[in-house]
Amino acid sequence: MKKQHVITGNADDKAWQQIGDDLTKDQNLFEYDIIIDKNHHKVSLDIEVDMGGGFESGYSTTIFSAQLNELDFKFAVHEEHFIDEIGKFFGIEDIVIGYTELDKHLIIKTNDADKMKYLFSNPKARAVFEKLENFHFGIVSKSIDNSSLKVPYLELFIEEGITDPVRLKELYEAFYSILIHI
Numbered sequence: 001m002k003k004q005h006v007i008t009g010n011a012d013d014k015a016w017q018q019i020g021d022d023l024t025k026d027q028n029l030f031e032y033d034i035i036i037d038k039n040h041h042k043v044s045l046d047i048e049v050d051m052g053g054g055f056e057s058g059y060s061t062t063i064f065s066a067q068l069n070e071l072d073f074k075f076a077v078h079e080e081h082f083i084d085e086i087g088k089f090f091g092i093e094d095i096v097i098g099y100t101e102l103d104k105h106l107i108i109k110t111n112d113a114d115k116m117k118y119l120f121s122n123p124k125a126r127a128v129f130e131k132l133e134n135f136h137f138g139i140v141s142k143s144i145d146n147s148s149l150k151v152p153y154l155e156l157f158i159e160e161g162i163t164d165p166v167r168l169k170e171l172y173e174a175f176y177s178i179l180i181h182i
Contacts, residue, residue, distance in 0.1 A: 015036055015038075016165060016168075016169050019034060019045075019165055019168065019169075020165035022034075023163045023164075023165055023168075024165075030048065030049050030050070031046075031047065031048050031049075032045075032046070032047040032048075032163075033045070033046050033047075036172065038176070039180075041066060041176070041179055041180065042066060042067070043064055043065070043066045043172065043175065043176060043179065044063070044064070044065045044066065045062075045063070045064055045168070045172065046061075046062070046063045046065075047060075047061070047062050047063075047161050047162065047163065048060065048061050048161060049161035059159070060159070060160055060161030061157065061158065061159060061160070061161060062158040062160060062161060062162040062168070062171070063155065063156065063157050063158070064155070064156040064171065064172060064175045065153050065154065065155040065156070066153060066154050066175075066179050067144075067151055067152070067153050068139065068151075068152040068153060068154055068182060069152075071152060072111075073110075073111065073112055073115060073139065073182065074110060074111050074138075074139050075108065075109065075110035075111075075112075075116055075119075075138050075139055076108075076109045076110075076136070076137075076138035076139075077106050077107065077108050077109075077129070077136070077137040077138055078106065078107055078135060078136050078137070079105055079106060079107070079132065079133055079134070079135065080094075080104075080105060080106060080107050094107050094108060094109070095108045095109060095110055095113045095116060096108075096113075097113060097116050097117040097120060098117055099117075099120055099126055101126070101130045102120060102126050102129060102130055105129070105130050105131075106129065118181060119178045119181050119182065120178070121181075122174075122177045122178075124173065124174065124177070125173075125174040125177040125178060128170055128171060128173075128174035129174065132158070132171075134158065134159040134160060135156065135157060135158045135159065136155075136156075136157045137155070137156045137157070138154075138155065139152050139153065139154055139155075140152070140153050140155050141153070154175070154178070154179050154182065156171070156175050158171070
């Protein structure tokens with residue numbers, strides 16, 4: 001079942017009440033799409049759960065994304081894995097931004113280390129990313145309206161279908177904090 005809503009305005013509590021109601025109302029929710037429009041920043045939240053079947057193992061994802069105007073700034077962030085440790089040994093560049101726990105947990109690639117440090121200056125956002133697993137976060141290019149025109153998007157892709165409204169709100173707030181500072 002697919003749900004799609006647009007929530008507009010600055011009433012965060014009302015928006016998250018609606019999202020909570022939607023997610024708890026349907027226990028067999030396999031797809032959920034919503035756009036949260038706050039202060040002229042439209043954040044898309046897409047949750048998909050595919051149980052698989054037969055020989056397929058299934059998958060689940062939670063994606064926050066927002067279109068950007070910024071074209072010069074680039075970054076990509078993911079949690080550090082064993083293979084990244086080997087890559088660092090052989091000289092693969094990982095930016096250190098000065099937040100110890102974040103630097104230990106993440107691989108950060110960017111063309112502007114100072115801006116990355118500024119983006120993660122919010123302690124609540126840092127706390128979310130310090131414990132987040134199985135994700136990719138950064139600026140990606142996407143086609144719009146099936147055209148060849150590509151535009152930059154801020155995207156947080158999590159390999160888990162998160163339906164807990166409290167956890168989703170925490171992730172959204174961290175995402176939004178970074179979005180408004182780009």
